[in-house]
Amino acid sequence: MKRPQELARKELDMATIANLTGVFETLASMKISQVKNQVLEAQQFFAELWSMYRQIRVDSLFRFGREQEKVEIDKELFIIITSEGGFSGDIDQKLLDWMLKQYSAEKQDIVVVGHHGAIQLAQQGISYQKYFKLPSKDQDINVAPLVKYIRKYRQTTVFYQSYVSLMVQDIKKIELQKAVQEAGSKVINDEDIIDERTYIFEPSNFAVVAHLESSMIEISLSQAILESKLAQYASRFRSMSTAKERAVDERKSLHLQYNRAKRSVADERLKEMINGMKKAHVS
Amino acid sequence: MVMRQDASTGEIKDDGVKPDESAESNVIDGKAIMQVKVYSPYKVYFDNKAFSISGVNATGPFDILPRHHPFISLLESCDLVVDAVEGGESRIQISGGIMHVKADKVSVFLQV
Numbered sequence: 328m329k330r331p332q333e334l335a336r337k338e339l340d341m342a343t344i345a346n347l348t349g350v351f352e353t354l355a356s357m358k359i360s361q362v363k364n365q366v367l368e369a370q371q372f373f374a375e376l377w378s379m380y381r382q383i384r385v386d387s388l389f390r391f392g393r394e395q396e397k398v399e400i401d402k403e404l405f406i407i408i409t410s411e412g413g414f415s416g417d418i419d420q421k422l423l424d425w426m427l428k429q430y431s432a433e434k435q436d437i438v439v440v441g442h443h444g445a446i447q448l449a450q451q452g453i454s455y456q457k458y459f460k461l462p463s464k465d466q467d468i469n470v471a472p473l474v475k476y477i478r479k480y481r482q483t484t485v486f487y488q489s490y491v492s493l494m495v496q497d498i499k500k501i502e503l504q505k506a507v508q509e510a511g512s513k514v515i516n517d518e519d520i521i522d523e524r525t526y527i528f529e530p531s532n533f534a535v536v537a538h539l540e541s542s543m544i545e546i547s548l549s550q551a552i553l554e555s556k557l558a559q560y561a562s563r564f565r566s567m568s569t570a571k572e573r574a575v576d577e578r579k580s581l582h583l584q585y586n587r588a589k590r591s592v593a594d595e596r597l598k599e600m601i602n603g604m605k606k607a608h609v610s
Numbered sequence: 611m612v613m614r615q616d617a618s619t620g621e622i623k624d625d626g627v628k629p630d631e632s633a634e635s636n637v638i639d640g641k642a643i644m645q646v647k648v649y650s651p652y653k654v655y656f657d658n659k660a661f662s663i664s665g666v667n668a669t670g671p672f673d674i675l676p677r678h679h680p681f682i683s684l685l686e687s688c689d690l691v692v693d694a695v696e697g698g699e700s701r702i703q704i705s706g707g708i709m710h711v712k713a714d715k716v717s718v719f720l721q722v
Contacts, residue, residue, distance in 0.1 A: 369651035376719060379710060383682070467652065521682065529667045529683035538684055538708055542719065546651055 331592060334585040338578055345574035348567045355564035359493070362465055362557045366550060373546045380539040383521040383532060403435045404480035406473065406548075408487040408555040409444030411461045418488055418562060419443050422498045426486045427453070438476055440552065465556060470548045474541060477503065477548075487551045488558035494565060496558040501551065507543050636714055642676035643695055644714040648702055650721070655702050659695040663716055665709065674711055681711040690718065 407426050409419040423444060430437070430453075437455040439445045445458040457476065462468045477483045482502065489499040528535055636643050638659075646663055648656040664673045666688035674681070690702045707720040 365652050368653075372649065372651040372719065375717065379682075467650070521680075526680045526682055529669060529681075532682075534684060535682050535708065542708070542721075549651070 329584065329588060331585055331588040334581055334588055338581040338585055341574055341578040341581055345571055345578060348571035348574055352564060352567040352571055355560050355567060358465070358560045359557060359564065362553055362560065365465060366553055366557070369546055369550055369553075373543060373550075376539055376542055376546070379521070380536065380543065383536060383539070398481050399479040400436070401481055404476060404483040405430065405435050405437045406477075406483060406485045407437065407439050407441075407444050408461070408485065408552055409439065409441035409447075410488075410555075410559050411442050411463075418496060418498065418558070419447065422486055422488060423447050425498055425500075427451075436480070438473065440473070461556070462552065465553065468549045468552055470545050470552070473548055474545055477544060485548070485551050487555040488562075489554055490557040490561055493561050496562050499554075501547075503544060503547060507540075507547050636676060638695055642714075644674075644676040644678075644716055646692055646694075646716045646718075648690060648692065648718040648720065650719075655720070656692055656694070656700060660716075661693040661695065663693070663718075664691040665704075665718075667709075674709075674716055676714050678711050680713075681709070683709045685709055685718070 405426055407422065409422060419441075426437075429435075437448070437453070438457045438459070439448060439455050440459045441461040442458075445455065448455055459473065482504065484500055484502050486498070486500045489497045491497050523532060636659075641661055643659045643661055646656060646658065646660040647654070662673055662675050664671065665683075666672070666686045667683045668686065671688075672683075685704060685707045687705045688703075690704050692700050692702070694700055704718075705721050707718055710717045710719070
């Protein structure tokens with residue numbers, strides 16, 4: 328049996344771990360609530376842009392903010408959003424496996440967001456066009472460099488982690504054009520029509536439409552990145568909750584062991600005293 | 611009828627658009643006012659009543675006053691100046707965006 332002092336020291340260490348994991352758990356929970364609010368705000372912004380876009384639209388085609396039909400690469404672009412590093416569990420691997428089942432080097436090119444995904448692709452010997460670091464901040468995410476890539480390709484599909492609840496995270500994919508149109512279909516449309524007879528346009532209605540399309544793609548992309556981060560925070564929260572529970576259980580067990588060890592030491596001393604007294608009495 | 615000045619020729623035109631009836635009530639101390647909202651997807655920079663808003667587009671600097679003709683413009687990188695009813699002038703540095711003016715309501719959607 329271990330000595331009581333040693334057990335007391337271990338119990339103290341475990342208490343520190345329980346406190347620390349508790350702090351991380353709270354931090355992750357705060358982040359989750361902040362990011363959820365941002366997702367809601369962005370949805371409102373998107374709805375107003377979409378409403379304007381629907382009223383102004385010159386035809387039914389969505390051109391990704393391109394001038395007419397200028398497609399440089401006649402392939403599909405896969406964007407995979409993974410975590411930056413550790414604590415991500417196996418969800419990145421699942422996401423990657425899912426994407427690779429649909430991947431063919433002749434038909435698709437890959438752009439990776441997040442260091443973890445880039446490493447896993449490299450380990451499997453699969454080349455990608457570009458790697459972007461997952462933005463560390465949750466606000467004003469600059470997706471312009473990604474949009475530049477998107478404009479070159481015929482079609483884009485984004486693979487990312489999605490947040491279902493605090494305890495459940497899933498993997499998801501969206502075709503960007505469809506996602507923008509689906510998000511727009513949820514918006515209640517204004518009946519007014521915006522055209523050159525009723526509005527002044529600077530510089531032109533085509534330029535305005537192109538700008539709106541670019542903005543909506545940027546919002547959809549930053550939403551996917553935010554949702555991915557939300558899922559990662561939730562995953563971290565879950566890990567920290569489990570770690571905290573284990574630390575608390577371990578601390579309780581150590582406390583029991585400590586009490587037993589203390590009692591055993593006291594019993595041992597008592598036995599020695601009784602034996603000593605017996606011997607003294609006999610002699 | 612609403613008269614407007616053409617940005618490219620400077621000519622005053624009657625465009626046959628009826629002004630917004632509710633605009634008549636939007637007056638403070640004899641000065642007409644409008645509702646201005648300047649925001650990005652994740653932040654609202656200004657959302658209140660104002661006397662005017664100024665910015666820069668491809669043509670150059672411009673001001674929007676109440677009862678302006680419906681207008682949509684792409685904005686250049688500039689300082690957006692809002693002459694607010696409460697708190698006076700406020701400047702917002704922007705890298706670009708889009709401005710929508712309609713019926714004394716100005717919405718500025720900043721670059722994502």
